[in-house]
Every structure is written in C-alpha cells, then in structure tokens.
Amino acid sequence: MHPAPSVIIFTALSGLGFGLLTWLGFGFPEVSGATAFAMFFVAFALAAGGLLASTFHLGNPQRALKAFSQWRSSWLSREAVLAVASLGVMGLYAIGLIFLNSTWQLLGGIGGALSITTVFSTSMIYAQMKTVPRWRMPLTPVLFLTYALGGGALLAGQVLTASLLLLALSVLQLISWKLGDRRFAQAGSTIETATGLGFLGRVRLLEKPHSGSNYLMREMVHVVGRKHALKLRGIALLTLGIIPAALLLVLPFNHIIAVAAVASHLLGLFAARWLFFAEAEHVVGLYYDQRRVG
Amino acid sequence: MTTLPQNTGKKLGLVIDLDTCVGCHACVISCKEWNTSNYGAPLSDMDAYGESPEGTFLNRVHTFEAKLADKPAQIVHFPKSCLHCEDAPCVTVCPTGASYKRVEDGIVLVNEDNCIGCGLCAWACPYGAREMDAAAGVMKKCTLCVDRIYNENIPEKDREPACVRSCPAGARHFGDFADPDSNVSLLSAARDGLELMPELGTRPVNRYLPPRLKDDITDSSSIDILAPLLDPMPETASGFLGWLDKALEKF
Amino acid sequence: MPPFEQPLLNPSPEVSDEIRKTTCYMCACRCGIDVHLQDGKVKYIEGNKDHPVNKGVLCAKGSAGIMQHYSPARLKAPLKRVGERGSGEFEEISWDEALDIAAGWLGPIRENNPSKLAFFTGRDQSQSLTSWWAQAFGTPNYAAHGGFCSVNMAAAGIYTMGGAFWEFGTPDWERTKLFMIFGVAEDHDSNPIKMGLGRLKERGAKVIGVNPVRSGYNAIADEWVGITPGTDGLFILALVHELLRAGKVDLEYLTRYTNAPYLVNGDEGSAESGLFMRDKDGKPQVLDRATGKPVAFDKKGVKADLAGTLRKGGVTHRPVFQLLAEKYMGAENAPAAVADRCGISADRIRRIAAELAHVAFEEEITIDQPWTDWKGEKHEKMTGRPVSFHAMRGISAHSNGFQTCRALHLLQILLGSVEVPGGFRFKPPYPKPATAHPKPHCAACPGEVLNGPHLGFVQGPEDLMFDDDGNAARIDKAFTWENPMSSHGLMHMVISNAHAGDPYKIDTLFMYMANMSWNSSMNSGKVMEMLTDKDENGDYVIPRIIYSDAYSSEMVAFADLILPDTTYLERHDCISMLDRPICEAGAMADSIRWPVVEPERPGHAGVRGFQSALIQLGAKLGLPGMVNEDGSATYQDYADYIQNHERRPGVGPLAGFRGKDGKGKGRGAPNPDQIQAYIDNGGFWIDHIPDEALYFKPWNAAYQDWAVERGIFDKPEPYLFQIYVEPMRKFQLAAEGHGAHQPPDHLRAQLKVAMDPLPVWYPPFEEGVVDPEEFPLHALTQRPAAMYHSWGSQNAWLRQIHGVNPLYVSGEIWQEHGFAEGDWAWLSSRHSKIKVPVVRMDALNARTVWTWNAIGKRKGAWALDEKAPEANKGFLLNHLINELLPPKADGMRWSNSDPVTGQAAWFDLRVKIERADPGDQVAEPQTPSQKSPVGQGPKNVSYGEQF
Ligand SMILES: Nc1nc2c(c(=O)[nH]1)N[C@H]1C(S)=C(S)[C@@H](COP(=O)(O)OP(=O)(O)OC[C@H]3O[C@@H](n4cnc5c(=O)[nH]c(N)nc54)[C@H](O)[C@@H]3O)O[C@H]1N2
Ligand SMILES: Nc1nc2c(c(=O)[nH]1)N[C@H]1C(S)=C(S)[C@@H](COP(=O)(O)OP(=O)(O)OC[C@H]3O[C@@H](n4cnc5c(=O)[nH]c(N)nc54)[C@H](O)[C@@H]3O)O[C@H]1N2
Ligand code: SF4
Ligand code: SF4
C-alpha cells in the first residue's frame, strides 16, 4: 500500500493520543491543575491532530460529518464516532480535573475505555481488510492497542509500565512482521486465482491496461525493496521499545532521558507505521503482476 | 454487521467471454465516454497532454500471458470492471453510506453527494474496480450503466451498458443472473463461468467465460483421423494425369 | 429502521438534445456513428445500429472521437513558414493569402512543366477527387499511400481474382467453418473483422491464426501458427503441394471459373513460350473434353479438359493446371522441405492441409438458390466450400509479398472457396478484373490535362511509363522495370527520389494527410534531412512543400504552406463507389460525412475541408472541369461537387438517391437534395443484391446485370480467375530478351524470378544483403487496436493506453541475452541503431521482436509536453528501415520494395539486439524538438463537466 504521510501521521499520533487519554482516564498519573492541563493538552493535540491529519487524504473533507452515519457497519465510521465520544467525555473529565479540581472517576473510566476502543476501531479498519492479508490477523488490533498503551504510558510517565509494555511491543512487532510475511501466501490469492487462468499454466502480465500509472497502482501497488525494508525494521525495532526501555530502566530518570525515550519511540513508531503500509500488499497487485517476490 | 441488502430482486451483471475478447479497449473508451458526461462527476484526466497522463477509468483491459510447459504461450485479454459482488466489502467499509448495493437489482453504486473520498472502499475491493477521481475527489466505479439500462429517453434496444453495446467482438453480455434462463445465466452455465478470487468470499456477480484451451490440436492424435484425406491419389500407370482424367469424368 | 436507505436516482436522464448521424474517421473502417449533441457540443458518440459496416458497435478510437475533435493539436488557420524548415515556426495567414500563394506556385508549373508538381495523398479516401484534380492539372506525379501500405495485397488480388482482401471482400462469416487469417493485426475492416470473429466463436467455427505474434485476433484463434516472417509463401505452397498430391482440389470449379484449362505454349526459348494459345480473335484456347479440339475458352456448352495436351506445329500446349501441378508437386514444396525455414513442423503443415481438405470437401454446404452463369447454364443450387481466408500486411509488406498473396489466392481457388457460400466473397464494385481497370497514363503536356488516369493495371511491358528517353516518367518510378505492376505508385520513394533528382528534380511537393517526415517514411531521420537539405545556392533541394493536415503533426513542421483541414465532424465527405465504398458482400452501399458541428476556430482564420480547398484551388488555377466557360467556379465546395459532379453520365460520387426524384440507384441525374436524403437516411445508402446474384458474382449473369443497372459497370464484365497471370509472363519474356521493350540488364535476373506467372516463393531481399549471422532476428511492427498511426497520441484518452511502446522480445532471445525487467536494448539493423525499452513475450516466434507502430513522437509535435512519454520513451522502428537496399556493384539505387509492385518491404527488416545501459531511460535517436504552432494542451481535463 502507498505509505501516505497523512495516514501514517493519523494512525501514529492519534494512537499515541488516545493511548495517553486512556491512561489519564484511568487515573495514571493522577493529575490536576496545570499538570493536568499540560497532559491533556498533549493528549488532545495528538489525538485530534492525528484525526485532522486523516482528513487531508479525503477528497471531500467538507462532508466529513457524513462519516458518522455508518457506525453499524463501518469501522471507519465507528472510529469517528468513538473518537468524538472519547474526546467529548475526556474533555469533560479534563475540565473537572483542571478547572474544578474534581476527579469524576466514573467519567474518566468511561472516557478511558472509549479512548482505547477508538484505537481498537482504528486497528480494525486495517485488520478487516481481506484484500491486504498482512493486516488481516488478530495480531493487528493487539499490536495497535499495545502501541497506544505503551506509547501512552510513556507519555503518561509510567516508567515501569511503559518500559515493560514497550518491550512487549517490540516482541509483538517482531512477531507481526514474521507472521505478516507469510500472510499473503497463506491467504491463497495468486495471479491465477485473480484471473482464473491457472488452467492455462503460469500466468504473467504482458501489458498493463494503460502504459502510465493509475490511482490503483499508486494507492495499492507499492513495492519496497527487501533490503530497505530490513534496514527499517532493524531501526524500528531498536528505537521503538528497546532503546526507550533501556534508557528508562538503566539510566536514572530525568526529563532529558524521558524526552530522549519519547523521541526514540516516535522514530520507531513512524518507521514501523511506514512499514505497516509500505510492506502491505494488496491483492489487486496481482492484476498488475507487481508483487514483491520472495 | 452489514448494510448490504439480504436479497436483491435481480442480480444484474456482465459475462465476459475471454475466448472472444481481442483486447481492443473499445469497452474501456466507450465506458469512459458515456460515464464522463453522465452519472456523477466527469471522469477527469490529469496531466492530459503531459509527462504522466493519468485519468479515471471504470473499466480497464489487462493482457496476460499464460504458458503450460511444452505448449506455446497463450495471450488472454482481460477486461475488468466492478463485479457487483453479492457480499461487497466495498459497501460495508464505507463510513458515509455513499457506497451501497441496490435492493432492486444488486447494482453497487456510489452516491457521490455523500462520498468524502476516503478511499477505503477501493482498499476493500480485491479487484481494483474503484478509482478515486483526482479532480472531483469522489470515488468512481462502474455503474452498470444504471442511467442507460432503464433510460426511457433511449430506444429500448439500446438499454444496455455502453461497453456491451460497443464491444465489436460481442465478448460482453449483460443480464440478470437471478434468472436461471437469462442469457448470462445460460452462457455462464454452458461455459463454466469463472468467479474471480473466490477465496475472498465476495461472491462476484460478473462471470468470466474461460478461454478455450488452444493448440491441443497440435498433438498428433487428430492427424490420424485426418490423414486419409491426404493419401496420395492412386498411383495409376499414367500417374497424375491418369487420376486427373478419371476425376474429371465425375462431373 | 430499515438497514439502509437508498438514495433517489433518476434512471432516465436526458442523453442529448439531438442525434446527428455521420461516418467515423478515426480510421479508414468508416463505421456509422450517432453523434449526440448538447448545447451545440459533442456529448457522446456511439455506433449506428442500422449501419451496414458496424451495426452499432464502435471501437476505442471511434468512442474517443470526442477528444480528437476537441484536441489541442487541431490546426486553427492557414500557416506560412517563417523559420527554417523543420523548426515549426509559422505565422497564421488568411485563406485568401494561402490559396494565392499556392496558385502562385502551381500556376507557372502547370504552364511550363506539370511534372514539376508531385501531388501525393495519404489514407483519405477521396482519391477519386484528388486523382481527377491531378489529372486536370496535368502532372503524372500523383498517387495515394497504397504503395507503402498494401499494394501487394490489392494488386495480387485484382490480377488473380479481380478483387482483394483488405476491405474489398470478406469471409462469409455466417457460413464459414474454418477460417485462416494470415498476418493481420487490425486491418482496415477493423470492426467487421472483430464482429465476424465474434460470430465464428459463437458458432464454434475454427480459427487458425498465422502470425509470428500471438496478439489480438491471433490470441483468440483456436490454433496459432507462429510462422517465421517472410516464409508464408513457402508454407502456403506446401499446403498446395499436399492438396494436389491428394487430389483434394475442386476440379469442377477450376474448370469452370478459372484459367486452369487455358493452353500454354510450351515452345521454350521462343517469344511465345509461356503465353496462352489464342485464336484469331485473340481469345485464349482450351481443349474441349468432348472433341479434344482447342476452342475459345468462353464457348458455350464446352467442358474444358485439364488432363489433355495439344501438340501443334511441333509445339506442345498444356493446360495451366498441368503446369501448376508439376510446379507444386515437386519435392521442394513438400512440407518436410520447408518446415525448418517456416518454423512449422511438417506434421503440422500436413494436418492443416488435411483440415482444409476435410472442411472444404467433406463439409460442403449448399443453398437452395437457382442461378444462371455467364454462359447461360442454369444451376439448381449454390454449392459452397466453407473454408475462408483473410490476410493483410503480414504477408504483403515483404519484398516477396506480391507472390505470397498470389499463393494464398491460388490456395483459395484450388479449394473452390472464392465467391461461394462459406468462402470468401467480394464487395461491390468488386469483383472487377484487372482488365476492366484503366491502364496507367503519364503523358504530361504544359497547360493540359493528363492523357488519362495515373494509376492502373499494366498488361505488359508496352504499358510501362517512360519518357521519350526511356527514363522513368514518374517521380516515384512507378511502372518501370524496377516494379512494373506498381498499381498504387510508390509514395515512399517520392521524397528520396525528389531529393536525389532521380529521375528528375521537382519544384513543388504537395501532400495531404500523410506524416511523411515521421512514421510513414522509412529511415525517418534521413528523410528529415532530405526535406531540410539545401543546395549550393542555399535553396532547399525540394524547393516548395505544401501540406494539408488537420493537426500539428511532425510533417507540418517541414512544409512551407499549411492548408489546415477540419476535423471529421466538421466537413462534407463521401465514401464513394468511385473510390473505396462501404459495401457489403450482399449489398452495394456508400455514405457521407457532413458538418454535424460547424468548423469554428474563433480568433483565427479558420479551417476548411481539404477537398473544398482543393476544388477552390483548382478553380483559381482554371483547371478543366473546375471552371465554367465564363471562368467562374463550377463547384463552390466539396458538397457541391459531391452532389453535382458526374464521372460518367448519370454516375457520380454518390450512388444513392440519384435523379430528380431521388429514386435513382447507382444511376441517375444529379439530385440537388441528395446530401439531405443521405442525412435523412442515417448518413448512408444501401441497396441489397438480389438473392440469385449473391454468390458466384464474377460468373453470375444476374449479378452482372444488376451491376450494370447500378452503374458499377457499363456492360457485363464476367471473367475467369487468373491462376496463371499472363501479363507477368510477358515481363519475363522481355527479361529473357524477347520483344521490343527491353529491361536494363541489371534487372533481368530479378524480373525472371519475380515475374513468374505462377506463384513462387523467393527469400525476402534483405536476406540476400545482410549477414544472417550478424542480424539474426526479424523485427516487426503491429497496429494497436486503440491507436490510429500517429494521430492517436494527441488524444487524452487513447494516449493513456499506448503512451510508450516497448520492444517485445521472444522468451528465447530474452534468455539468450540475459534481459531483466526494466531493461533497455540497442537494436541495430544494417544501417542504423536505436535504443529501446524491452519487455518479454513468450507467445512470439522465437527469432522475432516487435513493437507497436507509430507511438514514438517528435518533441513539440501534437501539442504534447516535451516531456511526454511518447517523445522520450516511445520510438519508431522506422529509423532502422531503409528505403533503399545497400548499393550493389552496379552503383544503382535498389529500392527496398517488392520487385513486382514496389510495395515497401517494411517487414523484411533484420536486426540484432544487445543489452544497453538504461542511462536516463530515454529512447534514441532523439530528434531536436519542433515548435508547436498551436501551443500546448491544457494541464487537466474533465470532459463532460459542462453537461
Ligand atoms: N514501421 C512501420 N512504419 C509504417 C508501417 C508499418 O507497418 N511499420 N505502416 C505504413 C502504412 S501501411 C501506412 S498507411 C503509413 C501511415 O502513415 P501516415 O499516413 O503518415 O499516417 P498518420 O500518422 O495517420 O498520418 C496521417 C496524417 O494525417 C493527419 N490527419 C488526420 N486526420 C486528418 C484530416 O482529417 N485531414 C487532414 N488533412 N489530415 C489529417 C494526421 O494528423 C497525420 O499527420 O505508415 C506506414 N509506416
Ligand atoms: N487500429 C488501427 N487500425 C488500423 C490502422 C492503425 O493504425 N490502427 N492502420 C490501417 C492501415 S493504414 C493499414 S495498412 C491496416 C493494416 O492492417 P494490418 O495488416 O493488420 O497491419 P499490421 O499492424 O501491419 O499487421 C501486420 C501483421 O502481420 C504480422 N506479420 C508480420 N510479418 C509477417 C509474416 O511474414 N507472416 C505473417 N503471417 N504475419 C506477419 C505482424 O505480426 C502483424 O500482426 O490497418 C488499418 N487499420
Ligand atoms: S470491447 Fe470487447 S473485445 Fe474489445 S477489449 Fe472490450 S471486451 Fe474485449
Ligand atoms: S468488484 Fe469491488 S467495487 Fe465492485 S462490488 Fe465487488 S468489491 Fe465492490
């Protein structure tokens, strides 16, 4: 799939934001006043900023409200509804914490639950796609949730929890890559099933329908070099969890180290998310005979 | 979890005969031509006269080459548009309800007034049947020429999709798959109409008639039947002229 | 709550305000179209369901007509060159000025030496007008594009059987059971062939495709014969060999309808040798089987003998059939002897022969339709042999193409499958024997009309076109010993000969609708040099060039004066019985174009239909037939000419709705409302052939009478198929030293081989001049269905389909050279070298490479961006093909053409391939850009927005 910056930014940042909101909703850390303001500001900026970024890839963003209508069937619609609900609930909760010095814990709990469900919905947009076998596995939501909770914990200053979650995340990420690498083959779609021509022998594309490119090829047929991908995977794996955890667990905690850990995590997050899209192969690529081999 | 109709009255769709399609792209352009000035936004062409022209098309023809060991390779021209799936994932993912499958005939359409251009439906479609129009920012797809097939402003005999009407080889057929006696049902039954990527469970309505296996006649079995035809004429004393003389007596 | 709500949809939108029916011109197939207009703009074009050619279907080009009509490359006003030739620098001028300039150049030529004008036209089908104009002007130098296109096919067909494939005939799609198609990618009959193939598929008839490349029609053929290019003649004659050996030929058909029984003089060495034995009226003689005596071939009640011989005056006379049998039954024509060269196994050749025999003779069909033949004999039924054939440039665009086409016709005729049910059928005005066509004329006199039509069918050396000194009379050297039967001229030699001053220099080159600096020339780079070359005085070697195009093509840049044409939707036109009509095998038909939209180019001097401009130029020059006695113009424009011109009394450009009452069919006085009658009838006119006249047309009395009634002939013209073409033998005799007209010595050997009166095969000339070890591969081009030569690239829709043309390389060559995806290669021929992108294709003859024709563009042409893929990655194979063969010891210029007709031998090309450093991924050679006189197209387009 085409690793569109808007979608990478959207999923990465909003995931972090809702992760942080989740922790905040459940009272980790317990904050109030200016600290609460700062924390919630960061969380809202990430969550809402991410959502905003997602509208950049819309052809007609002025109609975005319509996206709230299909929550019965569409994960994207559900995500929109849940995101707004989370932000609304958490907003009230935040007002209580910041301005009224009251902790409406039930509201916080509901907001936290909504926030993490939002992340789940986001993940399901991808995990439901039969057309992208790499995404279509239970591990995808697990991974997204761990990203959100791990990153959220990091931002929420939950040093130990964050460290453990990020280490777990690294392991999960590694497993997803490994499993993901086999998903396309397991799903069983081939140029032969796509064309129904297997009975004629080995099928290959002779001529594309148009000598230039088209929307489908740009959007869905993205081929990354194997070496390039491996290098990025290495970087992501190190920076995502291992370096932050090492920084947090090994060195004495201070703000510089915290910032370094967050920066490292962000780097890993973006690299991994870039790969999440770039390495995902859509079955339509079969019609263009442009699967990465190997 | 679906807003697909449980059942559609008709199941309108196409049969595409891969044994007859010569890959002429007539259906591609007639589709573009009809749809650019009818249903919804025009089908734009970006950089139309430039370095990387790229336009929206609802129907495209791929060309594949297939080869069995020890047989000459075969070429198959492969037109592809929306298959109007019964279990259309493009519909269920749509956040706005812009994508829908019609109850009365099963045609899958995009209501462009509601489309936000998120592209998710195109991701969900395994067949590459949806294209986002770069100028209008809305999702375009084959409408099965819904504005032709019922159109009372055109003569009845023309109420068929533009691509079907124009296909010079007659490789495209339009009809109702819900009716077992329709042209499309019969053709598909007679020639083992193929479903594309059945493993994905989309249950496409459109069917492809597989190309006949070619060149199987090159093996020597048929020559045995035909060989006597080439037996040299009887060697008479006078050879060829003698044969000729006799043969001429017959008429 | 319902699961979802469906939006309201209007299933019956208005399609358009108005439909106007006219004829497509996106290629030469001439389908009927319904043009939908809304607010005066073209909204939608679809096929006309009532039209005889396409019956409603439409190809990609036809549907893309809108984008051609609104193309940014359309010319807008007459142009006068202001920069150097080739630069593309022009200024717009008025039509008055343009016609004044043209008349100023042409008037003096006509007064002094009309031969100094060379007027050559492209693929438009108004040749009956342009040739009439050229004749009135008096120049001998006129032809259309047939010489570089497919004259081998046309001439071989007409000399042999009075009609050709091309669009002049058609398989009996409804009845044929086995169809063989040789060397066709698209052909002129694009839609009808596709419709026909569709019908065969529906009926389960078998299709065999003979073609080195298995694409398009060959991809759906039930059997593919991936023949080695240039060897079809061998293959076909091996089929003939097998059929003869088995006696599987239609003897009755041969006896009745062909010259198989004609007695041939066997007096070797004499001046009569190989000529027909004739009676004192000059009629060829056959042996009467009843009496054993020679009688005139057309004597009633005689059954001719094929088996006998006649000894007279010490000379043996044998029927053609015996010569033929002897020639083809020899071991050199046996399948085993040709298999390797053709790349087809002997078993397979035998099997195909057996299949042909099986279908022709075991699956014979009959129609219960009595008919009477030309000798008055009545037949109860029409018996047919349901095998049919079609062929096009794959066999004709070789230097052995004429004879290969003849071989195929021989095969058809031996099987008795021409003009019979299930076989191949002619479309009126064919069948028409070579002898019913005019002979060529070239006598030019200052200020006078030429002595007759330029082109025609020579019947012997006495008909060749030389001046008093024995030099070629025509600039293209048509009808000379180099290519005696060059019935369509040699347009591909005009620029080269004019530049070389061989046979003479000209003053003005006037061309219409042919992109001669680019894709229709061999060796395009060199041609561009010739067009811009200057002499020692600094004057152009070809002094003046006038050109008519509708778009900003490559050729535009090389002209001094441009006459901008309209698009096809803006002008009157006729697809005439005098030219290449749209008839069916079962009907006579013609059609028109008319301005369904007006030709407006606001802010510019505008465009004008070329034919109208030509008629007006003719009037300005005072050409006979174009001015009245008082000096006023006879015809205002083309529409006026179409309606009022009479070629023979009662016969004019349009055959339908003639006479004052509009009821005349084929014949009748001019009708002032004729064009309106066509418009009211859907843009065409059709008249069905009566049932008893539908088959056996050359010999069918009812057909002949009907054809006379309809003005196709002035008297019945029944004839026999010429398996043995006697005029060819006359050229051979001359080469052997007989007769008053003698060829130059260096051509004798070639004439002896090439002018064989019975079909032969010889290797394509290129084989003889290049080292097959060094240039081991064949290189071909094919027409893409969705492009028409160079014009499609200005079309925003079509250029997306074919914006670049890779070189397709066979799997074998691919592996040999270790090519990988995305690679580039150097492709070289004996005289040039190009750099091209390569793609692997297995469904291809192992020793062949090919590409799509005419995709490569010159930068700056066609209103495209200079970065357009067509100009950077697209390429022309033409750079590798030379119009001349390499010089031989004799120092002569040997044309790279068929030695019989002069047909350009495009497909003889031999090449070698090497991997190339892809570098900047730009094809080579790159021609420096030309300036666009029409600017560049807009960035983005959303056609249909306004509706
Ligand atoms: N390598 C290779 N070269 C080939 C061939 C091949 O097989 N291989 N084939 C050869 C053959 S058979 C042919 S026929 C030639 C064709 O070659 P050309 O005859 O040169 O064909 P086009 O490129 O279509 O050029 C025709 C010109 O007519 C112009 N034109 C289009 N419409 C109109 C109109 O309405 N009015 C006027 N006045 N002009 C118009 C176009 O803009 C274009 O410039 O190519 C030959 N060249
Ligand atoms: N769409 C479209 N239609 C066109 C045109 C166009 O440009 N586009 N051009 C029109 C014109 S001007 C013409 S002349 C006609 C030409 O119509 P075609 O004759 O169909 O034209 P080509 O594309 O030259 O096809 C030649 C075919 O012969 C094959 N071939 C080459 N060498 C050999 C050989 O030695 N033996 C055999 N058996 N096959 C061989 C090639 O692979 C190719 O398939 O098409 C007309 N129709
Ligand atoms: S129009 Fe018909 S023959 Fe041509 S590509 Fe489309 S389906 Fe195939
Ligand atoms: S083919 Fe694609 S767009 Fe059409 S219904 Fe099926 S999934 Fe949807």
Ligand code: SF4
């Ligand atoms: S692009 Fe439009 S139709 Fe497709 S899912 Fe998004 S809103 Fe729905």
Ligand code: SF4
């Ligand atoms: S049915 Fe209509 S919209 Fe669909 S591919 Fe055919 S022409 Fe295009």
Ligand code: SF4
């Ligand atoms: S074949 Fe196509 S381009 Fe040619 S006349 Fe017919 S519709 Fe027009």
Ligand SMILES: [Mo]
């Ligand atoms: Mo041609």
